[in-house]
Amino acid sequence: MENSRPKPTVLVVDDVPTVRESLAIALEDAGFEVASAGNGREALDLLGQREFDVLVTDMWMPEMDGLRLLKEIRGTRPKMRVFGVTGGGPRLTIETMSSLAEVWGAERVFLKPFDDDELIAAILAPRPAKGA
Secondary structure, three states: OOOHOOOEEEEEEEOOHHHHHHHHHHHHOOOOEEEEOOOOOHHHHHHHOOOOEEEEEEEOOOOOOHHHHHHHHOOOOOOEEEEEEEEOOOOHHHHHHHHHHHHHHOOOOEEEOOHHHHHHHHOOOOOOOOOO
């Protein structure tokens, strides 16, 4: 029965509270169970406590950015899907950060501001085949 399946779980990581809350609301409205963290360190703490189906992480954050978070979890959570979001940052261009995020396991990086529906559609879409 379709309704008896557990809701997919998503961890949203962003240092801007309004962005984090907006994403969480959109994902909850789409039927996901959502937890959130303000940076990569908080995300690692949550990831140590439970499993998530999907990680949506900002790439530029204090303490631990999204790229470092991806490096930390790569290999330990092969089934978790990862999506990045970025509005740019101080050290690398958006293009460079997006490329690095994909190298470290992000399926796609969305540039802020982005349409929540696009992110939700990407999460709901089947995982792309490796090398596709």
